[in-house]
Amino acid sequence: MGAERCLGGAVAATSYQGKEACSKVTSVSQLLIVAAASLLSQSSLANPSREVSPVVDTGATPTDTALDADAYTNQVSPKVDVAMVYYQERDRVTVAEGIFKLSQNFGDKDKLVTKLALDTITGASANGAVTQQQVQTFTRPSGTGVYQARPGETPLDDTFKDTRLQLSSTWVHTPSAGTLTTLGGYLSREYDYTSIGLNGGGQWSFNKGNTQANLAGGYFYDIANPVGGRPAPMSEMVFRQDFDSEAAFKAEFDKTRQSGSESKQTLDISLGLTQTVNKYWLMQINYGVSYVSGYMTDPYKVLSRINSDGHAVGYHYEHRPDKRLKQSLYVMGKRALTYGVFDLSYRYSIDDWSIDSHTLESRYRVNLTTRSFVQLHLRAYQQTAAKFYRLYLRDDQALPQYGSADYRLGAIDSYTIGLKYGQRLKDGTLATFRLEYYQQRPQNSGFDLVGQLRRFDQFPNNDAIIAQLGFSF
Template sequence: MTDSKQRPASKALQALTAAAMSLPAYQVAAATRDETARVSVRTALYDEAELDSQQVSSTTTERYDIEIGQLRASAPVGERFSVALDVAYETMSGASPWFVQPDADGAPVQVMSGATIDDARTDLLLSVSRYSASGRRVSVSVGQSTEDDYESQNLGIEVEWEDDDKMTSYTVGGGYASDTITPTDAQTRFPSRPDEEDKQSLTLLGGVSQILGPKTVVQTALSVSYLDGYLSDPYKLVFVDDDLRQDARPDGRWTGAWTTRLRRRFSSVGATAHLDYRLYGDDWEVVSHTVSLSWYQDIGERVTVTPNLRYYSQSQAFFYRPYFRTTRDDNLYSSDYRLSPYGALTIGLAGEYRFDSLSLTGSIEQYESSGDYALGSVVTENPGLVDFTLLAVGLKYAF
C-alpha cells in the first residue's frame, strides 16, 4: 500500500454484510438449530464513481475499486451444537479523499491522496452455538481482521431463548474488539502520522422477537457501544486557518442504536415484505435514520426476485467542517465526509434460483449520497461524498 488511504471498516464488506444480515424471507423459529450442513460462496465487485472534476483540486478523480470473496460454512455437530465459519478476502485499489480546502470563492474542493492504494484484507470469524431442549441458544464467536497496516481481534457472546408458547424470543449479547493500526510512511514522508495506535470497543445488546400471527413477525433491539483509544484517521488531513493539520477526533465515543424489523407474508401473491428502521445516535452529535424496504417475490417454486430500497440520513459531528477558518479551543478537527451531514438512497435488485440442493444468487445495488437527500438542511455539502455500484453473485449448497 502506498501513500494515503481511507481507514474505514471495509465499505464494500459493510454493504454486503448489511444485506446478508437481513432475516430470511420468512422466519418463525428463533433458537432452533439448523439440522442441515451448508456452504455458500460469493464474489462481489464494488466500484466507486469518480468525483466531479469541478469539485476536485487535483488531477485525480478516481476512487476505490474493491474485489471481494466470501465463504461461509455451517453444520450441526452432535446433538446440541453447531459450528459456522465465515471467511472474507478483499483487494482494493484506487485513490482516497485526503483533505478539503477552499477555492478562490470559498467553496470547498476535495484534494485526493494522489497515489494509488493497493491493499488486501482478510476477515475470519468462527462461531460455536449450543442449543438446549428448552429452546435456548448460547453462541460464542471469535474473529480476526488483518491487512498491511491494521489488525483487529474480536470476541462475542449471544444468548437467545423462547417463551413456552414459542411465540416470543429474547436475545442478549455482548462483544469486545481490540484494534491496532500502524500507518504507512509515518515519521518519514508524513511526520505528523502516528507510528502505532490502538483502540478498543465494547458492545452490549438486547432484543425481542414476537410472532404476531401465522404471517407476521416483529423484532426490536437496542445496542450500546463504547469506543476508547485512537479514533482519528491517520491518513486524513484538515485545512485549519490556512494550514494543514492531522485529523483529530475525541478518544472516546458512546453510541446507541434502536432497530425494529417487520416481516409480513402475503400468501395470496407468494411474497414476503421486509420493513426495517434504525435510529442511531452518539456523543459526537451524529444522529442517523435508516429505513429499508424489501419485497421477496416468489416466482414458481424455484425463483425469488427481491427489489429493495434503502434511505439513510445523518447529522454532522460537532467537530466537523469542510474546512476551518479559525482554530478550535479543543483542537478537534475533521473534514471526513463520513462525519458530514448528508443523505443517501440505495436501490437494489436481488435474485435466487433454487435447484434441489444448490442455489444461485445475484444482486446489484446502486448507492447515491447527497446533501439534498438529508432530512435537515445542509448548507455546504462535502465534495467527497461517495456514490458506488455493488455487484455480487454466489452459490449456496445444502448437504
C-alpha cells in the same frame, strides 16, 4: 447495522413459501439470535477495524451473502456458502471480495459456522481538503513523494489500497428446547490494521415459542500501525520543496509523526425481543449500545487551512476524540404474503459525537416459482454532523483540539435501490445475483463558503454500484 440486516432477512430466507416461513417459530428463533450475535464480529466493511467505512451505511455490505440465515437451519451434511462481491464508486474506491462460509452440525444440539473473507481495496479516497481553483499538492502519508489535485477537483488520495483477510467462527449450542447460546471469535488482518474479537449470546423462548428474548455482546481489540507513522494531532503537513535537502525535510516530517502503534477497544451489547404475532406477522425490537475507546483518528485525512479569500495556505492532520458512546434502537415488522415476504424496518442511532442517524429500509420478496424469487431492496439513510466536523480551518483562528473534514462524519443523506434474483438449480444449489445502486449526498451543515470556495461543489455526491454473485449448496 449488521444485526438489523441479518435479523430482517431471517424469515425470508427460511423458506420459499412465505406462510410456511412465518409458521416455523423454532427455526426463526434460532436464526434471529445467531444473527444478533454474529453481527458483532462478522461484518466486513462495517467491522470496527474501520471506524468510518466508505460503504458502511449502504445497507449492502459484501458480507450480505446469498442466504446467511440458511447457515443455521438443521441439516446433517455440511453447508457451504460462497459469494463474490464487487463495489465500485465513480472515480474513487473499488472493493472486490470473496467470501466462503462452512456450516457443520455436530449432533442435534451443536453447530459450527466458519467464515473466511478476502477483499482488496483500491482507488482514491477523498483526503478532506477543500476544492480549489489552483493545483493542490500533498505529501504522501509515507513522506515519500507527492500526489496532486487538479483545479476544480475534489482532492483524492490515490494511495488508498489494501488487502484484508478475515476469519470468523461461531459455535451454536442448543442446551434445551427454547434455549440457544453462541460463542464466536473474529480475526482481521491488513497491512496497517489488525482486529481481534470475541462475541457471545443467548436466546430464551417462551409463550409457547412465540416470544424470544435475546442478549448478545462482543469485545474487539484493534491495533493501528499507519504507513509513515501516526500523525501528531493537528500538526501541519510539510513539503519536500520547502527544504534544501532530503535530510532537512525528513527531520521536519518526523516532527509531525508519533512512533509506535496505537490501539482501540470496542464493547458492544445488544438486547432484543421478537414476537410472532400470528403465522403471517413477525415483529422485532432491538436496543444496542457500543462503547469505543482508543485511537479513532484517520491518519490519512487532513483539513485545509484557508485565508479570508478561501485560498488554502496549509493542511493539518485531523484529530478525533478517543472515546465514543453509541446507542441505537431498531424496530422491524415482517409480513408473509401469498407469494412472498415483505419487511419494513427503522433504526435510530445517537452518540456523544453528536451524530444522530435515521435508517428506513424495506425488502419485498416475490416468489416467481417454487424454485425462484426476486427481491426489491430500498433504503434511505440520514445523519447529522459530528460536533468536531469542520469543512476547513481558518487562518486567523487558533487550531481546535479536535477536527476532521472527513465527509463521512458530516451531514449526509444516502439512498440505496437494488434487486436480487435467486434460482434453485436442479442439484439443489441456490444461485443468487444482486445488483444495487447507492448514492451518498453530503450536505452543508452551516459552513460559510468564502471566496473561491463558493465557485466549486464542496459537497459532491458519491455514487456506487454493488454487484454480488452467490451460491449456497
